[in-house]
Amino acid sequence: TPIPELGVETPQPEELRVELNPISGERPLTAITYRIFQERDLIRTFSIEPHKLLSYLFALEDSYQQVPYHNKLHGADVCQSMHVLLNSSGIKDVFNEFEILAAIFAAVVHDVHHSGLTNPFLIKTKNDLAILYNNESVLENHHVAVAFKLLQADERNIFSNLSAEQMETLRKRVVDMVLATDMAKHKTLLADFQNLLEAKKMSGNDYLTLESYDDRILVLKNLIHCADLSNMTKPLDTYSKWIDRLMVEFWKQGDAERDLGLDISPMCVRSPTTKDKHQIGFINSFVHPLWETWGSLVYPDANTILETLAQNREWHEASLAALTSSTTD
Numbered sequence: 001t002p003i004p005e006l007g008v009e010t011p012q013p014e015e016l017r018v019e020l021n022p023i024s025g026e027r028p029l030t031a032i033t034y035r036i037f038q039e040r041d042l043i044r045t046f047s048i049e050p051h052k053l054l055s056y057l058f059a060l061e062d063s064y065q066q067v068p069y070h071n072k073l074h075g076a077d078v079c080q081s082m083h084v085l086l087n088s089s090g091i092k093d094v095f096n097e098f099e100i101l102a103a104i105f106a107a108v109v110h111d112v113h114h115s116g117l118t119n120p121f122l123i124k125t126k127n128d129l130a131i132l133y134n135n136e137s138v139l140e141n142h143h144v145a146v147a148f149k150l151l152q153a154d155e156r157n158i159f160s161n162l163s164a165e166q167m168e169t170l171r172k173r174v175v176d177m178v179l180a181t182d183m184a185k186h187k188t189l190l191a192d193f194q195n196l197l198e199a200k201k202m203s204g205n206d207y208l209t210l211e212s213y214d215d216r217i218l219v220l221k222n223l224i225h226c227a228d229l230s231n232m233t234k235p236l237d238t239y240s241k242w243i244d245r246l247m248v249e250f251w252k253q254g255d256a257e258r259d260l261g262l263d264i265s266p267m268c269v270r271s272p273t274t275k276d277k278h279q280i281g282f283i284n285s286f287v288h289p290l291w292e293t294w295g296s297l298v299y300p301d302a303n304t305i306l307e308t309l310a311q312n313r314e315w316h317e318a319s320l321a322a323l324t325s326s327t328t329d
């Protein structure tokens, strides 16, 4: 039976059309994710009941907090970036539909209920979440717990037609991917990824063959980490809007740290040069090495991304030079 245009039969198509219309901006996360599920035929493949998918996405979207950066727009952005990256020719036929379902789902839920504060802040202020998760990937544990809690209501359980075994594997993949978005895991994650690609290159076959769960999930963990760190690879006008949102969120944390008599985190200091300096530092230390490794896997698919990343870094270096020359003379 053909799926209705809006995904569900409804007596009020106009009202639903408004709700789902991404232009109207009310529900960007639901609109983008629903569209991706449709485009990838996930609704049919996994017999997902459309009204349950809408109910889940509405509840998920409403569970993202209204903070400047880590809000529902970031969730929608990482989901859309994941969708595009999964189409890279180098990995196009590597992952099966279960892994794709897990990757898209993990991306859209990965920062749900984010408080706009960092893990170090939650830990040093002995926040309930830091106590609950023993200081270990505190936010990331919370995000994935909230995502699965929302599934417990039957009218939101989009995976109700998966077998118990399929659900178990999906849950493991999603937990593994969301926990991998913690920056504290970056170095190990990237080192393991580089070792895997090195070993594959040695084996000589020109396309990626991944047998074990561990090898497959390692690539998916780096993939969601790339999607989470994709702001710097976007066109400058988009990228600079994300920076502005993030700085407002960090400066608010800096204010809270000062009010509490705590040391102000370096990224939370309000000053005209910190923005450029930190972006340059972050791109050089983390973002470029990660995207260069990803670029070697999907070569030449990521060339535009790598060029945009280099241009964005140069833009920061130019603005920093302009700033420091104006302040020194």
Ligand SMILES: COc1ccc(-c2ccn(CCC(=O)N3C[C@@H](C)O[C@H](C)C3)n2)cc1OC1CCCC1
Residues within 6 Å of the ligand: 118, 181, 182, 183, 184, 228, 229, 231, 232, 242, 243, 246, 267, 278, 279, 282
């Ligand atoms: C637009 O700028 C950024 C966009 C995204 C990130 C970034 C790094 C790691 N992630 C993954 C999630 C994570 O671990 N954290 C914890 C902390 C690093 O703050 C991040 C925001 C979230 N996301 C960093 C960005 O800039 C750097 C941070 C301030 C100046 C330079």
Ligand SMILES: [Mg+2]
Residues within 6 Å of the ligand: 110, 111, 139, 140, 181, 182
């Ligand atoms: Mg996060």
Ligand SMILES: [Zn+2]
Residues within 6 Å of the ligand: 074, 078, 110, 111, 181, 228
């Ligand atoms: Zn994120």
